[in-house]
Every structure is written in structure tokens, then in C-alpha cells.
Amino acid sequence: MNLRTLDSNPAACPPQGTHPSRLLIAASGTGGHLFPALAIADQLRAEQVSVEWLGVSDRLETQLVPEDYPLRVISVEGFQSKDLRALWVFLKFLVSIWRTRRILQQGQFKGVLTTGGYIAAPAIIAARTLGLPSILHESNAIPGKVTRSLSRWCTVVALGFERAAQYLPQAKTTRWVGTPVRSQFQSPQPLDLPIPETAPVIVVAGGSQGAVGLNRKVRACLEPWLEAGAWIVHLTGDRDPDAHSYTHPHYLEFSFFENMAGLLQRANLAISRSGAGTLTELAVTGTPAILIPYPYAAEDHQAFNAKVYVEAGAGVMFREADLNPADLEALVLDWLAHPQSLERMAAQARQVAVPNSTEQVVAMVRQYCA
Numbered sequence: 001m002n003l004r005t006l007d008s009n010p011a012a013c014p015p016q017g018t019h020p021s022r023l024l025i026a027a028s029g030t031g032g033h034l035f036p037a038l039a040i041a042d043q044l045r046a047e048q049v050s051v052e053w054l055g056v057s058d059r060l061e062t063q064l065v066p067e068d069y070p071l072r073v074i075s076v077e078g079f080q081s082k083d084l085r086a087l088w089v090f091l092k093f094l095v096s097i098w099r100t101r102r103i104l105q106q107g108q109f110k111g112v113l114t115t116g117g118y119i120a121a122p123a124i125i126a127a128r129t130l131g132l133p134s135i136l137h138e139s140n141a142i143p144g145k146v147t148r149s150l151s152r153w154c155t156v157v158a159l160g161f162e163r164a165a166q167y168l169p170q171a172k173t174t175r176w177v178g179t180p181v182r183s184q185f186q187s188p189q190p191l192d193l194p195i196p197e198t199a200p201v202i203v204v205a206g207g208s209q210g211a212v213g214l215n216r217k218v219r220a221c222l223e224p225w226l227e228a229g230a231w232i233v234h235l236t237g238d239r240d241p242d243a244h245s246y247t248h249p250h251y252l253e254f255s256f257f258e259n260m261a262g263l264l265q266r267a268n269l270a271i272s273r274s275g276a277g278t279l280t281e282l283a284v285t286g287t288p289a290i291l292i293p294y295p296y297a298a299e300d301h302q303a304f305n306a307k308v309y310v311e312a313g314a315g316v317m318f319r320e321a322d323l324n325p326a327d328l329e330a331l332v333l334d335w336l337a338h339p340q341s342l343e344r345m346a347a348q349a350r351q352v353a354v355p356n357s358t359e360q361v362v363a364m365v366r367q368y369c370a
């Protein structure tokens with residue numbers, strides 16, 4: 001991988017005035033923050049907008065971004081403790097605002113787009129103090145802390161779920177646009193797995209990092225589902241101590257799978273965490289789901305995301321702590337025996353998808369950051 005990480009050295013900036021429009025995208029951490037931002041960036045690049053990235057040195061963006069976009073790194077983290085360390089984090093935060101201001105000035109950026117999280121704070125504050133527009137995309141049904149605190153300073157807040165607007169009374173403008181997904185989701189993708197055409201496929205997904213708790217519940221049920229004829233594609237993440245402990249010719253295990261579009265287009269059912277990105281992809285591909293929210297998500301936001309899907313009739317939700325593997329096993333066996341239930345839910349799932357999310361955010365960039 002060709003790492004092109006830039007710092008705030010002015011010599012590293014492209015010549016000034018050579019691009020019709022320049023945008024700094026601040027997105028960091030997990031797939032849920034990065035993939036929507038990458039979808040937007042790719043579309044902007046196709047429309048000749050020059051995009052650079054603001055990230056953190058040890059997060060997923062260092063693997064996903066630098067091949068395509070110059071990555072500038074700052075040091076920023078969440079305020080979690082109230083002791084001396086909090087003072088250190090605060091000082092780092094002030095420095096991160098100063099560095100972001102310099103990056104924006106030296107690169108002559110016309111504005112900032114962010115998908116929330118810690119990195120959004122210096123990006124929005126720096127843009128605000130320079131009088132530049134900022135567009136914040138919030139994908140969750142309950143907006144994160146940074147979104148709630150700083151929405152008033154954003155030019156516009158784009159929402160993944162309509163119901164998130166009620167938590168942002170101070171935002172100047174909110175617009176419900178859905179959450180952008182990678183361009184591969186817009187067309188049928190081949191799936192390079194040896195699964196027969198007629199076999200039912202269950203995908204088990206724990207978000208961009210995998211979910212050990214969810215993996216355990218599912219492993220307890222594998223045998224009967226496989227006996228019932230299902231193929232199971234299990235995305236375990238790379239921190240599961242029990243990975244590779246079970247083998248069966250129809251059980252395919254991956255720590256991370258690149259071709260999510262092809263996989264979800266082929267899946268008949270997903271058993272999944274309810275991160276906003278995954279949920280949007282399930283809706284776009286019309287995949288019914290058993291949703292098991294991450295129990296420690298801030299303000300239980302994954303459960304609020306899942307409710308959108310459940311209320312639409314596209315799936316069911318279980319709390320991980322209450323979920324008895326025997327119930328999970330029986331529910332899936334029932335659905336495998338009655339595929340028409342899955343088809344009905346698939347149709348409902350498609351109703352949740354918002355068309356043209358990426359294009360709508362790109363239009364905002366054109367409107368506010370020209």
C-alpha cells in the first residue's frame with residue numbers, strides 16, 4: 001500500500017489555485033465513519049473536486065485512505081476521564097484545532113465535510129473560526145456527543161435517519177439524506193464464493209471490527225442451520241479467540257470481507273450488529289436481519305438504529321444479554337423452512353433505503369463549499 005501521509009508542511013500542498021474546489025474530509029476510526037466518507041469522496045473526485053483527508057495516525061484511515069487521498073494526521077481523542085489525563089487530552093485538543101486551521105488555510109480549502117466522532121470537533125471548530133462552511137453527516141438514529149454539541153456551528157447537518165433531527169434542536173439546518181454506501185452497492189456484484197445458486201445464505205456480521213459476543217451466540221447454533229441446508233458466511237473480526245474453531249464445508253469464515261456489496265446482495269438473512277453503516281447496506285440490498293445491538297454503544301445508539309429496521313418490518317432485534325441461543329436457533333430454522341417470511345421482510349428492508357444519498361451529500365458540497 002502506498003502511504004502518502006502528509007503533515008501540515010506547506011511544501012506538501014498542491015499548487016494553489018489549480019483546483020476548482022478543495023474539500024477537507026474529516027473521518028476517522030471505524031468503517032462506520034470511513035466508508036460513507038469514502039463513498040462521498042469518490043463521487044466528488046469523479047466530479048473534479050480535490051479532496052484531502054484529516055485523520056489520526058493509528059486508526060483505520062491509515063489503511064483505507066492514503067492510496068486514494070492525501071491523508072493529514074492530527075492527534076485527537078475523546079474526553080473519558082476527569083483526572084490529570086483529561087487536561088492532557090484537552091491540551092491536545094487545542095493543538096489539534098490549531099493544526100487543522102493551518103491545514104485549512106495553507107491548503108486553501110473551501111470547506112469541511114465530516115462524518116462525526118472525535119475528529120469532527122477540531123474540524124468543525126477550525127472551519128468555524130475561519131468562516132468556512134462545514135457539513136456534518138450523522139449516520140446514527142441518536143446523534144453522537146460531538147454532533148449534538150457542535151451542530152449549531154455547522155452549515156448543515158445531513159442525517160442518516162429522519163428521527164435523529166429531534167435531538168438537534170440547535171442545528172441551523174438538518175436534512176435527511178440517508179447514509180452513503182460504497183458505489184459497488186449500486187449495481188449487482190459477482191460473489192467469488194463456492195455457494196450453490198439455490199442455497200440459502202446467512203451472513204453473520206459484527207460491524208467493521210467484528211463482535212465476539214455475537215459470534216459466541218451464533219456458534220452455538222451453527223450445526224442445525226447447516227443441517228437445514230444453509231450456507232453461513234461468518235465475518236468474525238480479528239479479535240475473536242474462537243476464530244477457526246469450527247469447520248464445515250458450508251461454513252465460510254473471514255476476519256474481514258471486502259466485497260460486502262456482493263455478499264449482502266446474495267444473502268437471504270443477516271445476523272448482525274446494528275451500526276448505521278451496516279444497517280444502511282442491509283436496507284439497500286434488501287436483506288432481512290436479526291439485529292443484536294452492541295450492548296456498550298454510546299447511549300445505546302445501536303438499539304435506536306435497529307428500531308428503525310424493526311419498525312419497518314425488515315427484521316427483529318434481540319438484546320445480547322437476553323438472547324438464548326435456543327431461541328435464535330429456532331427462529332432461523334423457522335425462517336429457513338418458510339422462505340416467504342424472509343422475502344416479505346426483504347421487501348420491507350428496501351423501503352428503509354434512501355435513494356441517492358451520496359449524490360445528495362455531493363450536492364450539498366457543491367451548494368455550500370463551491
Ligand SMILES: CC(=O)N[C@H]1[C@@H](OP(=O)(O)OP(=O)(O)OC[C@H]2O[C@@H](n3ccc(=O)[nH]c3=O)[C@H](O)[C@@H]2O)O[C@H](CO)[C@@H](O)[C@@H]1O
Binds near residue numbers: 277
Ligand atoms: C462499536 C461501535 O460503536 N460501532 C459504531 C461504528 O460502527 P462500525 O464501524 O462497527 O459499524 P457500521 O455498521 O456502521 O459499519 C461497518 C462497515 O464495515 C463494513 N464491513 C464490515 C465487516 C467486513 O467484514 N467488511 C466490511 O466491509 C460494513 O460493510 C460497513 O460498511 O460506527 C457506526 C457509525 O457511526 C455506529 O453506528 C456504530 O455503532
